[in-house]
Amino acid sequence: MRMQLPLVSLLPFLAASWAKPAPNDATTTSTAVTTSSSSTNVSSSSAVASTSSQTSVTSMPTSDSMSSTMPSCSMPATASGSTTSSTTAPQNTSLPAPVAYGYVASYHIEQADDLKHYPWSNYTHMSFFGTPAIDDETSLGLTSSESLVQELVSLAHQNNVKAMLTIGGYGNASMYFSSLMKADPDRNSYANLVTSYAFQHGFDGIDIDWEYPNYNKTPTYLYAKYDDTSNFLSFLKTLKSKASNLTLSAAAPGEPWLDMNQKPWTNMSEFASVLDYVVIMNYDRFGSWSPTAGPNAPLNDSCVANATQRQGSAVSSLKAWTDAGFPAQKLLLGVPAYGHGFPVAASNATTQAASDNSSSSIALYPAVDVSRMPLHGDKWDSPTLPGGTFSFQGLMDNGYLQLDGTPADGIVRAYDNCTATPYLWNNGTQVVVSYDDAESMKMKGEWVKQNGLAGFAMFEVAGDHENILLGAVKGGLH
Numbered sequence: 001m002r003m004q005l006p007l008v009s010l011l012p013f014l015a016a017s018w019a020k021p022a023p024n025d026a027t028t029t030s031t032a033v034t035t036s037s038s039s040t041n042v043s044s045s046s047a048v049a050s051t052s053s054q055t056s057v058t059s060m061p062t063s064d065s066m067s068s069t070m071p072s073c074s075m076p077a078t079a080s081g082s083t084t085s086s087t088t089a090p091q092n093t094s095l096p097a098p099v100a101y102g103y104v105a106s107y108h109i110e111q112a113d114d115l116k117h118y119p120w121s122n123y124t125h126m127s128f129f130g131t132p133a134i135d136d137e138t139s140l141g142l143t144s145s146e147s148l149v150q151e152l153v154s155l156a157h158q159n160n161v162k163a164m165l166t167i168g169g170y171g172n173a174s175m176y177f178s179s180l181m182k183a184d185p186d187r188n189s190y191a192n193l194v195t196s197y198a199f200q201h202g203f204d205g206i207d208i209d210w211e212y213p214n215y216n217k218t219p220t221y222l223y224a225k226y227d228d229t230s231n232f233l234s235f236l237k238t239l240k241s242k243a244s245n246l247t248l249s250a251a252a253p254g255e256p257w258l259d260m261n262q263k264p265w266t267n268m269s270e271f272a273s274v275l276d277y278v279v280i281m282n283y284d285r286f287g288s289w290s291p292t293a294g295p296n297a298p299l300n301d302s303c304v305a306n307a308t309q310r311q312g313s314a315v316s317s318l319k320a321w322t323d324a325g326f327p328a329q330k331l332l333l334g335v336p337a338y339g340h341g342f343p344v345a346a347s348n349a350t351t352q353a354a355s356d357n358s359s360s361s362i363a364l365y366p367a368v369d370v371s372r373m374p375l376h377g378d379k380w381d382s383p384t385l386p387g388g389t390f391s392f393q394g395l396m397d398n399g400y401l402q403l404d405g406t407p408a409d410g411i412v413r414a415y416d417n418c419t420a421t422p423y424l425w426n427n428g429t430q431v432v433v434s435y436d437d438a439e440s441m442k443m444k445g446e447w448v449k450q451n452g453l454a455g456f457a458m459f460e461v462a463g464d465h466e467n468i469l470l471g472a473v474k475g476g477l478h
């Protein structure tokens with residue numbers, strides 16, 4: 001059974017996973033994955049990137065979600081037939097280039113100069129994240145400086161990248177969407193505000209990260225008071241009518257947004273008519289709120305034997321959204337440049353591989369050692385409300401990984417083939433980490449391609465190290 005996600009456990013920077021009621025317990029065996037000595041050796045491609053991940057947290061609790069999601073952007077739909085030519089008009093059958101969407105967490109930027117080190121040329125869209133929806137239809141309430149916003153838009157444009165602005169985030173960062181969008185004239189005023197801000201600052205698109213419409217368990221009291229999801233759709237239509245030249249995206253959980261009875265909408269086609277992209281926040285499926293360790297960002301979960309441990313996945317999300325009539329080619333798979341750490345007793349974390357006494361294994365879904373909660377993660381983890389979160393870079397900084405992304409000395413790595421998730425066991429700190437590395441990212445990229453999604457969305461760009469994760473997911477896509 002899924003534990004309730006206390007707001008306190010959430011980190012400022014994550015988008016979390018959807019706390020949908022877990023199906024009933026089924027039988028499960030205590031599964032284990034066998035260890036492998038190293039991850040796939042993916043060469044770190046770009047010389048640019050990395051220093052961005054050395055920015056340290058400044059704080060600013062904004063986003064986080066209990067559901068997974070991130071937003072996305074738009075792209076031209078498909079190939080168009082060639083018009084002129086005489087006899088055989090050759091069709092342009094090549095598909096649009098995949099969307100490589102990156103979130104830039106404003107609260108991890110210490111100085112505007114940091115932005116110069118982001119791998120701009122490797123993304124198609126960069127979205128500026130960290131603007132809560134505030135209780136005011138006359139002010140957007142950005143906490144970032146004007147010059148930082150200008151720098152971001154300018155760097156994006158210099159690199160032929162679409163500059164997006166994300167509004168919202170987990171919990172309180174979204175709490176006023178409900179009233180802002182409930183009816184005109186507020187709804188119209190808010191659409192005017194967002195549009196004029198974007199126009200004035202040269203943004204190419206808007207990304208709404210409402211976590212979550214009608215979700216009555218969000219620890220704020222404003223949700224599901226009105227019909228949030230219907231009002232959200234009306235807002236997006238209004239926004240589209242005012243900003244038809246902008247890309248519109250939304251971050252979303254693994255299932256379509258809820259109706260007032262807490263049931264996912266079954267027909268998302270009208271949303272598809274106004275949104276260029278929906279980012280499926282397929283992360284935070286397990287985290288500090290979970291009773292056991294488990295995969296942060298499972299690619300699949302229908303292969304998980306114990307139904308209670310199925311907390312959604314890329315596979316289940318794609319099915320849920322497309323079953324509701326939202327086209328795969330407007331979906332972006334949200335992928336995390338971070339993992340979740342869990343304190344686990346050594347006797348619970350490791351198992352002896354049945355067939356090979358020489359190699360130990362990491363148990364899947366071991367019980368969390370509650371006596372060591374909360375667990376402190378890396379420097380971006382909240383000092384006051386730690387959630388055991390480590391960025392990919394943070395796993396390197398804290399001795400879990402080497403700079404090439406492979407396990408550090410004394411760290412055991414295992415890979416769960418069902419969820420396509422690597423795990424680390426640190427016997428020194430007695431911590432299990434589920435995360436993403438080059439191997440799992442490549443599989444996600446391949447899956448995105450095989451299933452005809454528009455692309456992926458990385459949360460967050462600065463969590464990567466030397467583009468190891470980015471290169472892997474793109475490698476899978478191409």
Ligand SMILES: *[C@@H]1O[C@H](CO)[C@@H](O)[C@H](O)[C@H]1NC(C)=O
Binds near residue numbers: 001026029292308309
């Ligand atoms: C299934 O998972 C739940 C949650 O971790 C656990 O409580 C339960 O014991 C598991 N069931 C089996 C049969 O292992």
Ligand SMILES: *[C@@H]1O[C@H](CO)[C@@H](O)[C@H](O)[C@H]1NC(C)=O
Binds near residue numbers: 038041042043404406
């Ligand atoms: C990764 O590949 C590079 C180039 O082939 C090689 O120099 C390096 O030793 C490899 N690293 C690991 C950990 O295998």
Ligand SMILES: *[C@@H]1O[C@H](CO)[C@@H](O)[C@H](O)[C@H]1NC(C)=O
Binds near residue numbers: 076078092097
């Ligand atoms: C074909 O379509 C792709 C994707 O829309 C585009 O990038 C490419 O430039 C087009 N090629 C031609 C010859 O029009």
Ligand SMILES: *[C@@H]1O[C@H](CO)[C@@H](O)[C@H](O)[C@H]1NC(C)=O
Binds near residue numbers: 172
């Ligand atoms: C969120 O807002 C509620 C209601 O205003 C407040 O009680 C709570 O402290 C806020 N939580 C955080 C983490 O700021």
Ligand SMILES: *[C@@H]1O[C@H](CO)[C@@H](O)[C@H](O)[C@H]1NC(C)=O
Binds near residue numbers: 199202203204245246
């Ligand atoms: C969109 O159109 C508005 C109004 O014409 C204009 O001010 C803005 O610069 C345009 N933005 C983009 C990205 O085309």
Ligand SMILES: *[C@@H]1O[C@H](CO)[C@@H](O)[C@H](O)[C@H]1NC(C)=O
Binds near residue numbers: 269270
């Ligand atoms: C979904 O809604 C659209 C627009 O309202 C409608 O045209 C379509 O028939 C609906 N699809 C289903 C399966 O009900």
Ligand SMILES: *[C@@H]1O[C@H](CO)[C@@H](O)[C@H](O)[C@H]1NC(C)=O
Binds near residue numbers: 300302447
């Ligand atoms: C997910 O798991 C199911 C059940 O084992 C399997 O049929 C399916 O092929 C898997 N899909 C992926 C993408 O791994």
Ligand SMILES: *[C@@H]1O[C@H](CO)[C@@H](O)[C@H](O)[C@H]1NC(C)=O
Binds near residue numbers: 355356357
């Ligand atoms: C593993 O250990 C058991 C008990 O010590 C022993 O019987 C078995 O032969 C060992 N297996 C291997 C593959 O070494």
Ligand SMILES: *[C@@H]1O[C@H](CO)[C@@H](O)[C@H](O)[C@H]1NC(C)=O
Binds near residue numbers: 348367
């Ligand atoms: C080890 O796992 C068992 C069963 O899952 C659990 O009851 C126990 O509390 C765990 N031990 C520690 C120290 O976490």
Ligand SMILES: *[C@@H]1O[C@H](CO)[C@@H](O)[C@H](O)[C@H]1NC(C)=O
Binds near residue numbers: 034417
């Ligand atoms: C996991 O999958 C890889 C290929 O992706 C395969 O080489 C390996 O044998 C599999 N491991 C298990 C335990 O099934």
Ligand SMILES: *[C@@H]1O[C@H](CO)[C@@H](O)[C@H](O)[C@H]1NC(C)=O
Binds near residue numbers: 427428
């Ligand atoms: C794991 O750490 C414990 C101390 O916490 C130590 O006694 C044990 O030898 C270590 N095991 C390995 C395999 O390093």
Ligand SMILES: *[C@@H]1O[C@H](CO)[C@@H](O)[C@H](O)[C@H]1NC(C)=O
Binds near residue numbers: 045046122467474
């Ligand atoms: C990033 O872009 C640079 C050049 O702009 C290129 O050399 C490198 O291969 C790219 N890396 C990735 C991971 O896309």
